[in-house]
Structure formats: C-alpha cells, structure tokens
Amino acid sequence: MKKRRVVIGMLGTVLDKRGKRANRWNKWRPTVGLCLHPDLPVDRFELLCQPRDAVLAQRVVEDIALASPHTEVRPHTVTLNDPWDFEEVYAALLDFATRYPFDTEREEYLVHITTGTHVVQICWFLLTEARYLPAGLVQTSPAHRDVTDAALTAAGTYSVIDLDLSRYTTLTSRFQREQQQSVSFLKAGIDTRNATFNRLIDQIERVALRSTAPILLTGPTGAGKSFLAQRIFQLRQSRHQVQGRLVAVNCATLRGDNAMSTLFGHVKGAFTGALQARAGLLREADGGVLFLDEIAELGLDEQAMLLKAIEEKTFLPFGADNEVCSDFQLIAGTHRDMPQWVAEGRFREDLYARINMWTFALPGLAQRREDIAPNVEYELQRFAGQQQTQVRFDKEAKAAYLTFACSPQAAWRGNFRELSASVARMATLAEQGRITLGLVEEETARLRQNWRSSNPVPASLPVKEEIDLFDQRQLETVIEVCRRSASLSEAGRSLFAVSRQKKQNPNDADRLRKYLARFDLSWEQIHADDEGISS
Structure with missing residues (x-):
C-alpha cells in the first residue's frame, strides 16, 4: 500500500x-x-x-x-x-x-x-x-x-x-580524517606504538577542544609537558577558540618579589628597583593560554592569588590599589606528587582542587620504550633540519644503540630531553654524516657513567637483616627505580610494566608498597635517605 x-x-x-x-x-x-x-x-x-x-x-x-x-x-x-x-x-x-x-x-x-x-x-x-x-x-x-x-x-x-548521513561516505570519511588530524597535531606527527599513550593523547585532544577548564600535566622532567602544552594551544588556536597568545613560564625560576611581579605585575615604585610599571604574565595571557610549568614550586602567597585569578578572572598587581582583569585558559605542569605535596602543606588544597579537573599523567621514556626507535629518527631529522646537514646511522650502529636504549639498563632519567641530547651528541661527532658503531659505544658508555654518577646504588642496603644475593640484587633495582621516579605509582608502572597488563585493575603503587614492606622499607624512607645524600 x-x-x-x-x-x-x-x-x-x-x-x-x-x-x-x-x-x-x-x-x-x-x-x-x-x-x-x-x-x-x-x-x-x-x-x-x-x-x-x-x-x-x-x-x-x-x-x-x-x-x-x-x-x-x-x-x-x-x-x-x-x-x-x-x-x-x-x-x-x-x-x-x-x-x-x-x-x-x-x-x-x-x-x-x-x-x-x-x-x-x-x-x-x-x-x-x-x-x-x-x-x-x-x-x-x-x-x-x-x-x-x-x-x-x-x-x-x-x-x-x-x-541519512550514513549514505554520505565522503562526508563521514572527511570528518574522521579531520578528527584524526587533531590527534596527530598533538603528537606532532611522531609515531607512537604505545597504546596507553595513544589513548591519553586522544583524551587530551577531546578535552582541549571541548573544555576551557584548567589542564594539569604531570610526569617526570623531560616527558614533554611543555611541548604538549604548546601543541594544545596551537590546536585551540586553529579552531579559533583562543584569540590571545601562549604565555609560558617555569615557576621554579620564580622567587620572592620577583614571582609576584612576574606573574601578576607591579605598579611603579612597588618595591626597590621598580622604576616602571609591569603588566605581568597573567595580563599578557588575556584571551590566550597561560602555561605554568612546575606549578608546585610556587610559593603559598602566589598560589592564593592565582586561585583568585582563575576563579574570578581578577587579581591585584603588586603594590596596586585596584584590581585588573584577565581571562585566560590555564595549563599547568609538574613532576611532583601533588597529593603528597598537598598533604605536606606545600601546595594549597583549594588550588589543587581547582586545577585537578583534567589531570593527565605523561609517561616517561622508560614507560614508552617501544617509542624510542621512532623518536630517535625524529631527533635525527630535527638535527638535520637545524644544522642543514644529513646524518644517518650505520646499520650495526643503529641496532646496537636501539638495543641499549630499549633495555632495562637504560634509565633515561631525563626522558625525551635526554634522548634528544644523546642523539644530538652522536650526530655532532659523526664524520661525513655517519654515526658509527664506535660513536654508539662511546655514547652508551657516557650514558651509563652519567646514570651511575647521578644516582649511585649504595653498597649497603637499608635493611635490618642479611638477605640472599638474589634478593639483594632485585632490591637494588627496585630502590634505583624508586629514586628516579616522581611517585610511587610511576615506579610501580615501571617495575611491573609486563605483568600489570595481565591484571584487569592493576594497583602498582600498592603492589610496590607491599614489596618494600617485606624488607621493612617504605617509599618515604627511600626518598628521605636520597634527599639526605643529595644535601
């Protein structure tokens, strides 16, 4: 009918x-x-x-x-x-x-x-x-x-x-292609074979385009927080979601009056040497993105003012009587264990709650060893572009370097920054654009020495009774990983990288805590001892 x-x-x-x-x-x-x-x-x-x-x-x-x-x-x-x-x-x-x-x-x-x-x-x-x-x-x-x-x-x-949009295959294919380009934009075209990192970047991309709430990037030094913050800004800029510019500062470099002045500005005569007024970085970021790297290093006074600026879009420049306005989007970075920092009173709990809506933990290079090979190629290409010269590995040299770089013996405490420096050193010393096996052996020896010098494993372990040589060597490795990790969870992910994949809900921190307890040790004790050695 x-x-x-x-x-x-x-x-x-x-x-x-x-x-x-x-x-x-x-x-x-x-x-x-x-x-x-x-x-x-x-x-x-x-x-x-x-x-x-x-x-x-x-x-x-x-x-x-x-x-x-x-x-x-x-x-x-x-x-x-x-x-x-x-x-x-x-x-x-x-x-x-x-x-x-x-x-x-x-x-x-x-x-x-x-x-x-x-x-x-x-x-x-x-x-x-x-x-x-x-x-x-x-x-x-x-x-x-x-x-x-x-x-x-x-x-x-x-x-x-x-x-019926399902009929328009060209349209849907283009949409999927545009969406994928956004993710590739954040990764800057560097291939990654790490499934966890791929999922992380995909989520960051969606949040960056759909939310103006603060984003907190955590992870060890050199994991790429600054680089990713820049890409997030460029992604938002490409979608016309920000009109201003990216303003970035490492908070670890700010101390005392300089911190207040740099962030919030000052009026003329606010303090000795203030011969002219200064707008401050928050004002400069108006309409754009403010990236505060190592935000945990800010003093408590600066943290209080920052919280007001985030929530009310207003703040008081140093020495001023009238508030000023600035509407910016915040991206923060830190290598600190923020919950621990809050518990110790080093970071305001209310500010942490405000910037903790979208927190993404960037894995270090040791947790992304499958990505070392493509990043080595990327660093070589970047060196070639900067120096206007072509450099390549000899076949056996490349195999030897990747074998070492991907092995458990490679600590990569400086993460991608350290890998970049390593490749740049070999490329600089390469004769006629060839990185030979000899250069690789020199570089790997240099890296081993740097890691031994910067974080030696003590001859005597802080345990209350003698243990078997097998347990001693295992415990030495665990302590070394703990010392180079920013948090208990990060250390656990590194130590249990294979076995954790077989667990539906892995609790790496709890697993590591229980292992240390077998020897009457704790995460806090190891880091307390480490700080004592450093001082």
Missing part, C-alpha cells in the same frame, strides 16, 4: 501573504506552492501558526482547498512570544513533535523549512536530524525569473533533503 505524504510546516507571515485578491495566484507563496507540484502530491498539510495570524492561516487553508482539493490542511496554533528566541522556539516545536501521533507504517513525513524565522528553520533541522520528527526536509524556492507561466510561477520549485 502506498504511504500517504504528510507535510509539516510553519505559516510564512511574509511570503505566504504575498498578493491581493486574484493577483495572489500570480505570486509564489511557499505553503500554497508546495501543494501545486503534480510529482509531489501532498495528502495532508499540518500547518503551524500563531494566534495573531489566524486570518492569514484561514486564507491559506482556503487557497490550498481550491488549488489542491485532495490536500487536507490541519491548522495548529503555536504561541511564540519571541519567534527569534532559540530556547522558546525549540521548546514549542519539540512539544508539537512529542505530542504528534506519527504513523510511519502508513504515512511518510516531510518538514517544510522554507517558512518561519531562521531560528524556526534551524530548530526544524535539529529536531529532524535528532529523529524527534521521523521525516525528511523539503526546501522550496521561487521559479526562475525567466518562467512566464503563471501556474509554474505560483508553484515554484522544491528539493527534498535526505538526512
């Missing part, structure tokens, strides 16, 4: 009113004209109109009855105090859609989007695309100006819009 065609549309208070008396049949009126197409017979027209337009609606009903006797017209009164108010229009049309008795087995539906305000047209589209209206869209327009036939002029033209 052929389905009946039902059109739903809003009365056009301007276009449907065109013409007077008999002259109106020589004018294109969208609602009437839609019922004049022999190839698109309309069995019923659900005509929505406002109470004040009842007279015009009745005339349109009568004209459709004359021009298309088989078309039944059902007027529906819809009250809109402001037809340009999106919320009011959407709610009114949604109410109509939810109450209407659709019968998709016997009827097919078209929504006429030509008439009504632009807000009405947008709402029709949104409701139809969301399937509140099980319909297609029909767009009508006047006949070409060269048409002289009165009947064709009155009918105009029409086109039906299919909203």
